[in-house]
Amino acid sequence: MKTSLAERLLDVVIRDPEARESITGDLREEAARYARKAGAAKAARWQLRQSVGIAMRYGFVRLFRRKPPVRWIAMATLEPDGPWWAGLHRDVLYARRALMQRPMLSATVVFTLALALAANSTTFSLMDALVLRPYRFAGVERLIVATNTNLDDTFFDRLNVTAADFREWRERTTAVEDWAMYQWWDANLSGVDVPEQVPGFFVSAGFFDLLSAKPILGRTFLESETRPGQHQRVVLGHGLWMRRFASDPGNIGTSVRLDGEPYEVVGVAPPGFNTPDGAELWAPIALTDEQWANRRAENFGIFGRLREGATLEQAQAQLGTIVDTQRRDYPDTNSQRHSRVLSFTAGMADPGAGAFIAVWQAAALLLLLIACANIANLLMARGAERSSEYALRLALGASRMRLFTQTLLEGLLLAVVALVVSMPLLAMGLGLSRASIPASVLRFIPGWSFMRIDLELLAATALLGTLAMVVFSVLPAFQAIRAQVSETLRQSGRSLTPGRNRQWLRSALAMTQMALALALLFAPAMSLTAADKTVNGVLGFDKDNVLVAQLNLPERTYSDAVVRRRLITDVTEAMKSIPAVTSVGATSIIPAALNNNSRKIYPEGVALTEPQARWAQYRSATPEFFAALKIPLIRGRFFDETDRLDGPQVAVISQAVAAQYWGDQDPLGKRFKVAIDGHGSPWWA
């Protein structure tokens, strides 16, 4: 029914019942006349059109602009000005009425503020859960992460530690009472219906105790299980246990096959525990004496717990001394090693994430500032409109302080309402953020489960809301107490144009708003550009129309290089026969994917110790790999069929590597080693 829609619209925008009745009646009368001339359908459309017109020109104007409530003013002013709290109750009532006087304006303010607050609390929640406090188990504040660093290498600033170095750290530090170590292990789980590669870690016996992780079933590892031969025990992650073992408590004591070896399940980790890096199963580290003496293999991540009363700085100092000694005593291996002690949270965090989310947080704060400027502007316009009200109150004897607190009170009331309104928006924001992270990635993000509305978040939002309130109502409050009594009363009813001074203030506000908005526009533009560069810019190959398929070959069956080669040839030949495929290449590691394989390069004729050598990403590839990715050849040649297993080892290097090692020289024909003992002759690409 179009007629009823038209009238409903008028019902909403015209609050005065008499005006509503007469205007609706007028329209009905005219519509009836029109219907006799042009038909009912046309008349109904006409009525809707007219209703919209009246709503725009008459209804909204009335909603936004009302006569000041003389009765209330008198009521509020006649209250004696005693101590500040004497009139507080009255003032709150008055503030409520003043806001209800202009429902659309108040709603606009509330909604603006609620949106800005929700944006802030959402990013704050992300920041808090993912960066500030991703780990919330008992005693986390005393945990540390100890790493090696290489002062020359800013790219890898948290290097793993060798077993021999760690053993000395453990023995000689007093500030740290307990240590744990872990080693990356991509375990192949087999012997179940579908084999699967599971993110796993070898850990030392005290690992779980250090992290206060109590198994929900069974136990963790014993000291005796860290000896080679007795180490084939495993603790399953809660998720893995539910997913692959149907949450069956009977699995404790049974055996699973990992990398083809039998491991006895001794426990199940508590839900949510996936330290480090999304681990789903853990087995003991069992090192032989020879392995314990190894100073080359930087394999181990190190956690520690500070002794009661000891500080991070003490631990860092002690470790620094030990590492200095090690550098002197073992120049071959340790000459470039320095140590670094970080809090557990800082040490386990992705170093980029903090900065990334901080950008969001800054953007959200900017948004809030803009909202505040906007609201201040609205309230000042409203203040200009109410200047006769202020003047009247002053004339009737209200103190200027009273008007000031009154205005602040109105701001506070708006902030409280906005806070309530922002809650569902906040819940929505958090839901969206969570939904935007794919489950496979979520596993690697510690603390995401803390992304929720809790008391702390509410308190933070409330604090922010109050601050915002102060920011946006201080200006209108000052405006209120500067009301000129006689001037305003004489002019009243003439015009709503504010005086020059006030106009200056308002344009200053508008300019601030513009400046902030520009900054807000630039920040995401720049981060988008950065993201674009990362995704599209520096790849060095053409990613369009490239499809990727991944094969995980069981190590046993395909241990022989000849067998592997035959499989790759078969697969690529078969794929080439698909009409839509123009070229097929195979490589050990997909470029720009999540993992990579880096090796240190030792050019021939340059004496480099191991710590001095630079890392380069390394992959093996078929000749057609370059064509498939459209990687341009700069000099020399790509691989061809003459490069065989039994031929000379050849390599194609990137421009960056060539510049780093050979500078101005022609790298074609130069030779380098990728390990201490491998040889190959490079071809320059």
Place this chain on the structure above:
Amino acid sequence: MDLACIADMAPIYLGEFEYVVLLSVLHLDQEAYAVPIRELIEQRTSRPVARGALYTGLDRLEAKGCLKSRMGDPSEERGGKARRYYAVTAAGMKALRATHDALASMTKGLESVLAPGPQKAQKA
């Protein structure tokens, strides 16, 4: 009650549209409600009047004390809704006269220039 009336005892000046609306109410006498008021203005001045603007103007005149209104009885023709009838108050008459006198004195001596031209076509 209106603040403007408390503070401002100076004579009320009418805008052109307000002047026209008041005159229209005078013409219609007992039958002055929004629909015929608008029709009369359109007919006599040959210019369209938006309904929203008219209601705003009527409100403003009432707030200034130049008009008073009463609600009539609900009628079948209007789907059971009542009319709002307007009447010019004493203050309204004073304002009308003041504005009329001001205009008349301003036009004195310009009669030949302002003589009715062909554009003042009257509709029947």
